[in-house]
Amino acid sequence: MPKDNTLARENLLSARSLRYLHEIDLHGGVRAAADALAINGSVISRQVAQLERDHGVVLLERRGRRAVLTEIGLSLVEHFRESCRRDADMLAQLEDFRSLRRGRLGIGVGEGFVENLLATVLERFSLQFPDIVVELRSGATSEIIAMVRNDDVDLGLCAGGGSDPAIRARTFRAAQxxxxxxxxxxxxxxxxxxxxxxxxxxxxxxxxxxxxxxxxxxxxxxxxxxxxxxxxxxxxxxxxxxxxxxxxxxxxxxxxxxxxxxxxxxxxxxxxxxxxxEFSSQAIRRVGRRLSPAAEFLWRHLVEAMQRRWAAAPSKQGE
Incomplete structure (x- = not known):
């Protein structure tokens, strides 16, 4: 192991810089990312430029008036997101070991589902996990799928959509x-x-x-x-x-x-x-994500409620 740790420190990836790249990709540009983070765009630009100098790569390129990520920039963004997922999974495990029942559960839900289905499931959930804060985020089908894929929410409930390799879905015949x-x-x-x-x-x-x-x-x-x-x-x-x-x-x-x-x-x-x-609805979660006990409880009862309500065999198995 080298005695001089200077080079090792220089080769470390800056979590802040990687987050800025993630925000650029998420919002479609440096200015939009800066607005979303409520910071000056020059802060993001300096951090990205420093990352480029440290590793001798080009992370942003101009396309018209917009700055977009290069291929290596996108790879770094995916590395950052995967690191965030691993951190979230580990924190969930620590939560389990401590047997804590507090926390947050995010659900992406399409219009028309809250009153007619989720309300019944949430009543049982709230009795079982009274200290869990449930955050409901509405959106169109594609938006809810993106929320689940990016781990912005734990679970999703929406109209049936196209297939996504990152999404595990249970699909049911919906209301007329x-x-x-x-x-x-x-x-x-x-x-x-x-x-x-x-x-x-x-x-x-x-x-x-x-x-x-x-x-x-x-x-x-x-x-x-x-x-x-x-x-x-x-x-x-x-x-x-x-x-x-x-x-x-x-x-x-x-x-x-x-x-x-x-x-x-x-x-x-x-x-x-x-x-x-053929109109359908689906409950979705991200492939490979380890859900908390609270989220697993809600997932199981959500699927059961959908099966009882619409009495349809799911098109995708693999509970």
Whole structure:
């Protein structure tokens, strides 16, 4: 072992610099990263430049007006994230050994799931772990998958999405995917409609990152239709309000619109299309992540609740 530790110290990777690289990658640039961290952008630039000098590599390159990470920069970011995951796993183990029951549990959840499913599961969870703080973060399907993949939350519950090798999912048949209209709408008495009947209606779409919109887009492609929405909004509650006012037709599961349906402010029209009948929901966690006892408890009861509620065999096994 060398007596002079100077070189060893110089070769150590700066955790602060690696975190700055992570933030640059996460937010899409130095300025955006600095804004997110509430620091001056020059601080980040100096740290990254020092890391480049220490190791003789280029970590950022210019693409137009933006600075993006090079291949080696992205490798360092992944190294940082993996280190954070290992640290989190070790801290969870220490937590178990100390038999502590305090802490935090993060759940990414799509609109429409909290009231109809999570509330029942959380009641049991709160009795078992009264001192655990539960943080609910909402988002579209792609956003919730990203939260779970990046360990921003422990678990996710959302509409069914595409496959991701970093995500372990239990997928279930969801509540019915429908067109939603005001009781005063001309189609309100139909109860079941073909999608072509909506061709001339004012339609309400969600952004493409939403699972419900992805199913809707798949139906439109299958029907070979070219439709332009009258509204596009990123909240199911906003889409419901617009539809309830008689201004358009919204699309989502009956669970997501349960309050409006129960209040008689919206009518659900079943879509006669096989893709609509395939609408699914999923509980997700990151592959390889060791969950805390509290998170494992919630995961198990969440999956059990989904199985009881929708009585569907999961498309992905491996509890």
């Amino acid at each position: 995917f429908c067109a939603l209209v005001s009781p005063r709408h001309a189609l309100a008495g139909e109860r079941r409609i073909r999608f072509e009947q909506l061709r001339d209606q004012r339609l309400i779409f969600m952004p493409e990152r939403f699972g419900a919109q992805q199913y809707l887009d798949a139906i439109i492609r299958a029907e070979r239709l070219n439709l332009t929405p009258s509204y596009r909004c990123d909240l199911f509650s906003a889409a419901q309000a617009i539809a309830a006012a008689g201004l358009g037709v919204a699309f989502m599961s009956t669970d997501a619109a349960r309050q409006y349906l129960d209040a008689g402010r919206l009518v659900a029209l079943e879509l006669e299309h096989p893709i609509a009948r």
